[in-house]
Amino acid sequence: MGKLTVFGFLHEQWTELPISTADVSDQSLVVVGTNVGLGNEAAVHLAQLKPKSLLITSRDEVKCELTKADVETRSGMTGIESWPLELSSFDSVRSFMDNFEAKGYTANALIANAGISTMQYAKTPDGYETTFQVNYLSTALLSILMLPHLIKTGTPERASRLVIVSSEVHYIANRLKGADKWSSIIETINDEAYCTSRQVSLTSFSAGIITCSSVMMNRYPLSKLLEVMFIRELSSRLPTPTLVAVSAVNPGLCHSRLSREVDSNPIFKFAVSIYKGLLGRTTEMGSRTLVHAAIEPGERERHGHYLSCCEVAEESDYTLSAEGREVSNRLWHETLKILGDIDPRVNTIVSEHLTQDIA
Numbered sequence: 391m392g393k394l395t396v397f398g399f400l401h402e403q404w405t406e407l408p409i410s411t412a413d414v415s416d417q418s419l420v421v422v423g424t425n426v427g428l429g430n431e432a433a434v435h436l437a438q439l440k441p442k443s444l445l446i447t448s449r450d451e452v453k454c455e456l457t458k459a460d461v462e463t464r465s466g467m468t469g470i471e472s473w474p475l476e477l478s479s480f481d482s483v484r485s486f487m488d489n490f491e492a493k494g495y496t497a498n499a500l501i502a503n504a505g506i507s508t509m510q511y512a513k514t515p516d517g518y519e520t521t522f523q524v525n526y527l528s529t530a531l532l533s534i535l536m537l538p539h540l541i542k543t544g545t546p547e548r549a550s551r552l553v554i555v556s557s558e559v560h561y562i563a564n565r566l567k568g569a570d571k572w573s574s575i576i577e578t579i580n581d582e583a584y585c586t587s588r589q590v591s592l593t594s595f596s597a598g599i600i601t602c603s604s605v606m607m608n609r610y611p612l613s614k615l616l617e618v619m620f621i622r623e624l625s626s627r628l629p630t631p632t633l634v635a636v637s638a639v640n641p642g643l644c645h646s647r648l649s650r651e652v653d654s655n656p657i658f659k660f661a662v663s664i665y666k667g668l669l670g671r672t673t674e675m676g677s678r679t680l681v682h683a684a685i686e687p688g689e690r691e692r693h694g695h696y697l698s699c700c701e702v703a704e705e706s707d708y709t710l711s712a713e714g715r716e717v718s719n720r721l722w723h724e725t726l727k728i729l730g731d732i733d734p735r736v737n738t739i740v741s742e743h744l745t746q747d748i749a
């Protein structure tokens with residue numbers, strides 16, 4: 391499947407996706423953001439396949455308890471671990487990994503699914519715009535900290551998996567033009583004036599969000615583009631043949647809680663319900679894309695790629711352009727600098743497991 395076109399989008403939305411049945415009896419799986427939506431359905435699907443272990447996350451202890459009960463009841467699997475993980479806090483990501491390491495856990499696959507789409511400008515306690523930290527920076531931190539564990543379980547026959555849930559809306563992210571000339575890409579995209587500046591786009595495909603003429607409208611697509619770039623940069627620095635296959639997955643437009651913010655506006659709510667009613671996949675259908683990338687064979691062919699409908703698809707023109715490649719490379723270095731200051735394990739992991747290049 392190539393670029394996003396109206397016909398291609400409709401075709402994808404109405405395509406029946408394969409149900410994964412791979413043997414995961416020796417696999418330890420981690421899914422982030424499982425209390426609702428795609429993550430919940432992916433967790434149930436994986437639990438039904440009876441993996442060796444399943445670790446799921448929600449934002450707080452209460453949601454963890456409820457989600458564990460829900461996933462165990464729906465799947466028949468017992469002994470699921472359910473831990474809190476709040477991506478708007480780097481400390482929470484670090485504590486999660488401290489706990490993971492202290493308990494001697496292993497992982498054959500991490501599905502970094504949690505994400506938000508918000509139109510409200512707000513900063514996290516760490517000082518970053520919330521969409522940027524939750525969808526990108528914390529997801530990148532978690533991915534890097536999990537990398538040694540994934541590498542350890544990967545074999546030449548079966549690479550372990552890092553799956554970041556991205557979106558087709560990365561095609562419409564249009565706020566990076568000229569970013570190769572910015573003195574700091576991250577400082578710029580985290581700047582309040584940049585975040586809230588009005589830039590009208592009449593492109594209408596998004597994850598249930600009406601994208602036109604809204605302040606902050608481009609934060610979500612931008613965050614999804616950054617994820618695609620992160621996967622590309624990470625994959626290009628992993629030795630070949632890789633022991634961990636990384637991919638950015640598009641689940642398609644799905645009926646989920648992602649557009650929950652617009653529910654307070656009856657007009658938007660109505661428009662979104664029509665839009666999703668006509669085109670949306672069920673969360674179960676969309677979640678098949680996450681599960682497929684995490685457990686089905688063919689991972690080395692998918693390595694480093696953006697996937698849609700469980701197949702490799704071409705990234706956006708911007709991502710593939712010379713400027714996009716330059717921006718993506720610089721973004722990687724800026725990201726690693728920030729993450730290395732947040733957690734010294736990041737620098738060790740990078741020097742031990744990734745090929746080095748000049749910043």
Ligand SMILES: NC(=O)c1ccc[n+]([C@@H]2O[C@H](COP(=O)([O-])OP(=O)(O)OC[C@H]3O[C@@H](n4cnc5c(N)ncnc54)[C@H](OP(=O)(O)O)[C@@H]3O)[C@@H](O)[C@H]2O)c1
Nearest residue numbers: 423427428476477478503504505557597643644646647648
């Ligand atoms: N639905 C779509 O049409 C669509 C399309 C393309 C891509 N996606 C991507 O699919 C992924 C899942 O979205 P969804 O559609 O299933 O949406 P959803 O129903 O809103 O679920 C999002 C999940 O992320 C969690 N989450 C949100 N903020 C978090 C934070 N700060 N820390 C930790 N967890 C947090 C949510 O927990 P709470 O419930 O506690 O907030 C929830 O478990 C996202 O990455 C999204 O960008 C969705």
